[in-house]
Amino acid sequence: MVYTEAYIKEKLAKELDAVHVEVTDESDGCGAKFSAVIVSDKFQGKPLLARHRLVNSVLQEELKTIHAFTQKTLTVEQWKQQ
Template identity: 40%
Template structure:
């Protein structure tokens, strides 16, 4: 099973211009469900589907091993409005 650190490392190495990354194991540590928030200006000009696909492609092998995966992708400007 992949860990929070496994997902974090894969995203950090594969996504340029990463501003912030929040990876949370929401399955009480058993590695079956993850919630991920990615903040990067790489997402500028991309819609939600394109953003999600970019992260899903990075984590293709890890996602195949887990039960549930949720990912929210924001640019820095969008994130600043979310965390007011």
């Protein structure tokens, strides 16, 4: 299955109660490489590795066919400070 920016964005927003999600398909539309910025209070108190593991668990099935996925994970407070 080929995944879209909209599909990934909707799933992350829903599963992580995210207040902001940006997803970019960096593979010219083939759905093999994505980057994401995710802002959620579910990241509060978690180190970077734990945040990434949380995101990866949400996209567990999708990551079987996505070849590259980069992510920036922020709490709401961190997002406001930018």
